[in-house]
Amino acid sequence: xxxxxxxxAAGLLAATGLAGLAVLAPVARADDPGxxxxxxxxxxxxxxxxxxxxxxxxxxxxxxxPVKQGQQxxxxxxxxxxxxxxxxxxxxQNVTVKATVSxxxxxxxxxxxxxxxxxxxxxxxxxxxRYGMQTRTAAADVTTVELACTLRTxxxxxxxxxxxxxxxxxYLRLAVLDLPQTDLGLPVQAAVTATAHGTAGETAVxxxxxxxxxxxxxxxxxxxxxxxxxxxxxxxxxxxxxxxxVLAALGAHRLARGPVRLSAPRYSGEPVRPRxxxxxxx
Amino acid sequence: xxxxxxxxxAAACGLLALLACGLLPPTAAADEPTAQPAPKVxxxxxxxxxxxxxxxxxxxxxxxxxxxFDDVLDSTPPDVQLGxxxxxxxxxxxxxxxxxxxTRRLYPVGPLNRTEAKAAVATLAPTGWTPIGPALRAxxxxxxxxxxxxxxxxxxxxxxxxxxxxPCDVARDIAAQGIHxxxxxxxxxxxxxxxxxxxxxxxxxxxxxTTVQHRQQLTSxxxxxxxxxxxHTVTPVATQGAAACDTAPELRQGLYTDxxxxxxxxxxxxxxxxxxxxxxxVTVSDDRAVNAGYGVLLRGVTVHGREIVRDDEGGSGRxxxxxxxxxxxxxxxxxxxxxxxxxxxxxxxxxxxxxxxxTPGLPVELSIDLVKSPDKPSDVAFFGLGRGWWxxxxxxxxxxxxxxxSGWIARWRLNTGRTV
Numbered sequence: 001x002x003x004x005x006x007x008x009a010a011g012l013l014a015a016t017g018l019a020g021l022a023v024l025a026p027v028a029r030a031d032d033p034g035x036x037x038x039x040x041x042x043x044x045x046x047x048x049x050x051x052x053x054x055x056x057x058x059x060x061x062x063x064x065x066p067v068k069q070g071q072q073x074x075x076x077x078x079x080x081x082x083x084x085x086x087x088x089x090x091x092x093q094n095v096t097v098k099a100t101v102s103x104x105x106x107x108x109x110x111x112x113x114x115x116x117x118x119x120x121x122x123x124x125x126x127x128x129x130r131y132g133m134q135t136r137t138a139a140a141d142v143t144t145v146e147l148a149c150t151l152r153t154x155x156x157x158x159x160x161x162x163x164x165x166x167x168x169x170x171y172l173r174l175a176v177l178d179l180p181q182t183d184l185g186l187p188v189q190a191a192v193t194a195t196a197h198g199t200a201g202e203t204a205v206x207x208x209x210x211x212x213x214x215x216x217x218x219x220x221x222x223x224x225x226x227x228x229x230x231x232x233x234x235x236x237x238x239x240x241x242x243x244x245x246v247l248a249a250l251g252a253h254r255l256a257r258g259p260v261r262l263s264a265p266r267y268s269g270e271p272v273r274p275r276x277x278x279x280x281x282x
Numbered sequence: 283x284x285x286x287x288x289x290x291x292a293a294a295c296g297l298l299a300l301l302a303c304g305l306l307p308p309t310a311a312a313d314e315p316t317a318q319p320a321p322k323v324x325x326x327x328x329x330x331x332x333x334x335x336x337x338x339x340x341x342x343x344x345x346x347x348x349x350x351f352d353d354v355l356d357s358t359p360p361d362v363q364l365g366x367x368x369x370x371x372x373x374x375x376x377x378x379x380x381x382x383x384x385t386r387r388l389y390p391v392g393p394l395n396r397t398e399a400k401a402a403v404a405t406l407a408p409t410g411w412t413p414i415g416p417a418l419r420a421x422x423x424x425x426x427x428x429x430x431x432x433x434x435x436x437x438x439x440x441x442x443x444x445x446x447x448x449p450c451d452v453a454r455d456i457a458a459q460g461i462h463x464x465x466x467x468x469x470x471x472x473x474x475x476x477x478x479x480x481x482x483x484x485x486x487x488x489x490x491x492t493t494v495q496h497r498q499q500l501t502s503x504x505x506x507x508x509x510x511x512x513x514h515t516v517t518p519v520a521t522q523g524a525a526a527c528d529t530a531p532e533l534r535q536g537l538y539t540d541x542x543x544x545x546x547x548x549x550x551x552x553x554x555x556x557x558x559x560x561x562x563x564v565t566v567s568d569d570r571a572v573n574a575g576y577g578v579l580l581r582g583v584t585v586h587g588r589e590i591v592r593d594d595e596g597g598s599g600r601x602x603x604x605x606x607x608x609x610x611x612x613x614x615x616x617x618x619x620x621x622x623x624x625x626x627x628x629x630x631x632x633x634x635x636x637x638x639x640x641t642p643g644l645p646v647e648l649s650i651d652l653v654k655s656p657d658k659p660s661d662v663a664f665f666g667l668g669r670g671w672w673x674x675x676x677x678x679x680x681x682x683x684x685x686x687x688s689g690w691i692a693r694w695r696l697n698t699g700r701t702v
Contacts, residue, residue, distance in 0.1 A: 056506070056509070056510070058513070059464075059488065059489075059490060059510075060488060060565075060567075060602070060603065060647075061563075061565055061603075061605065061647070061649075062515050062516065062518070062537070062647065063510075063513055063515050076502070076506070077490070078490055078491060078492040078493070078503075080481065080490075080491060081490045082602040082603075106495070106496070107495065120605065121607070122561075122563075122607075123561060123562075123563045123593075123607025123608070123609060124563040124564075124565060124605035124606070124607045124649075125563075125593060125595070125605070125606060125607045126595055126605075156663075157659045160591050160608070160609050160610055160611060161591055163593065175600070175601070175602070176600070177599055177600050178599070178600065181474065181477065181478075182474070182477075184477055184481055184491065184493070185469060185477065185480075185481065185491045185492045185493030186493055187492070187493075187499060204663040204664035205659075205663055206659040206660055206662060206663045207656065207658070207659025207660050208656060208659075208660070209559075209655055209656070210559065210653050210654065210655035210656075212561065212609075214561070214563070214649050214651050215535060215651055215653075216516045216535075216536060216537040216649050216651070217515070217516065232664055232667065233669060234664055234667035234668060234669045235667060237667070237668060237669040237670065237673060237674070238667045238668055238669070238673070240674065241668070241673050241674045241676075241677035241678070242677060244674055244677055244678045244681065245677040245678055245680055245681030245682075245684075246681060247678075247681070248678045248679070248681035248682035248685060249681035249682065249684050249685035249688070250685060251682070251685060252681070252682040252683070252684070252685030252686040252689060253685035253686070253688050253689040253692070254685075254689060255685075255686070255689060256685070256686045256687075256688075256689025256690045256692075256693060257689035257690070257692040257693045257696070258689075258693055260696065
């Protein structure tokens with residue numbers, strides 16, 4: 001009797017957990033920037049054109065070109081231009097921005113040039129890079145420069161006085177910091193990608209803030225909307241903890257109650273008559 | 283009994299968690315910009331005598347420019363109004379005064395007739411001087427009117443030798459008229475002086491400077507620049523900040539531009555209703571040569587002078603702009619509560635060498651957003667889920683204690699003969 005009950009309890013718990021995971025998993029996958037954007041066969045030409053990665057870059061915050069996470073945006077530009085892109089980043093994401101500047105073989109450069117990427121949040125506040133080569137100097141004979149910047153984890157909430165990264169739009173600026181005057185205006189090719197990894201579990205904070213996307217610019221949102229990251233190892237920790245609590249409760253219950261003899265005729269039939277003590281007579 | 287209740291409780295917990303996930307606040311929808319006015323572009327082509335030089339892929343600079351124009355005219359987006367202006371196309375003589383006035387509207391800014399425009403370009407022959415400054419002024423006049431974006435593409439192979447005004451100052455004056463005109467410059471095999479002048483013109487208006495060495499590059503670059511005029515962006519509204527908060531202009535949600543001279547502070551006012559969050563971002567561009575080491579300050583101050591929030595950003599070295607941003611969530615209140623007036627102070631600590639003109643001031647772009655946003659953090663992080671060994675230990679101990687208690691109760695009931 002007890003053993004089947006226990007098994008049923010554990011099975012039900014596991015089923016609940018699995019069902020929860022099954023519901024959550026697709027959402028988690030939709031947030032994953034690594035997966036390709038889904039394309040429906042019936043999509044119109046204009047829709048597929050807007051899904052294509054941008055081949056132009058903006059020249060200031062106002063004209064920054066929107067780019068999705070995981071897409072590689074390219075642009076042909078001149079050395080000395082300031083190139084701007086903008087992308088959405090959601091709560092819990094650890095965003096890494098990578099940029100590649102390549103120099104066409106035709107143009108002769110006269111000296112080293114220093115390139116830099118800067119990331120700004122939706123309020124145009126410059127964001128710190130946790131790691132990654134944000135600035136690099138290219139010698140006159142190299143053909144490409146690789147730059148990278150990993151932002152702090154995007155938080156759900158921050159005090160108004162802090163400049164912690166919040167979910168919303170982010171601006172990426174690629175510029176040359178220093179170059180020989182003779183090389184100003186020479187053609188360059190730029191390619192940038194913004195990707196995110198990790199979950200909010202470890203760094204989740206309380207509260208929420210409306211996405212920091214200005215109404216004075218393009219309407220940016222991740223593919224699945226501002227859902228936040230749903231998947232986190234916290235589900236496993238908490239679910240596992242609940243399971244352990246149930247097991248501990250069952251064990252302790254049994255230990256404290258002690259064995260119950262189910263075959264005991266205590267509750268069945270007529271009560272046992274007390275035997276008369278021996279040696280009692282008349 | 284207890285054992286039968288436990289799975290039900292667990293299932294209920296799971297359901298609750300799922301519901302909580304489904305009830306997340308929906309995405310705030312921003313207003314879509316509606317029908318855009320037609321963008322205007324003017325191509326300003328240098329037809330001075332030096333354009334005869336045959337150094338672009340074996341062709342003359344002029345024929346390369348003509349071929350590029352043909353391609354560009356074919357690929358101009360249909361809603362772009364395109365015009366063409368020449369400089370130095372008509373006066374072949376040596377009189378500096380006459381030569382320096384030589385600029386002509388070849389094709390008016392308006393709906394494009396490709397055949398007519400191409401025919402007009404075909405008539406051009408390299409002739410005279412290089413009056414860039416007057417051509418820029420005239421082109422700015424051509425682009426006046428309408429609310430669309432304005433862009434000018436200047437293609438030249440030499441610097442302005444007409445004087446006395448530097449074309450770079452002319453460009454800055456045009457930009458300061460508040461017509462949001464961007465000038466992109468293309469230099470055909472230029473020397474150092476030309477490069478400095480053209481990059482200065484581009485920098486003064488937020489445009490780009492490109493050195494052109496091949497015909498194909500010229501074509502693709504002009505195409506790219508004409509295409510950029512078709513970008514659908516919000517057109518900023520010109521405003522003028524005051525020296526103090528009580529006389530400051532009142533701003534609503536939107537994008538604003540202003541001019542601020544070196545080390546100046548300007549004030550603006552915003553009404554923030556309760557329950558809304560003020561989000562302000564300011565960008566100060568350096569449109570001329572400035573000293574290394576600069577900064578921008580943005581403060582939100584009450585009408586009584588108490589600072590609410592501030593942000594500042596500094597830097598050194600080459601940059602196009604410095605920006606700062608603040609947000610101020612105004613706590614929700616009763617419906618009768620009037621909005622709070624927040625004074626915004628925008629300051630900059632740019633400085634320039636004595637040779638640099640300080641007027642007009644540096645371009646300032648101010649973005650104001652008022653959004654509904656919670657001002658207090660909720661109590662739970664990540665749906666209230668926890669993590670870590672301490673959590674597991676605590677849950678296990680709690681479960682164990684509960685089990686012991688229920689076990690003892692069960693034992694006591696058995697011993698006392700109670701069945702329920």
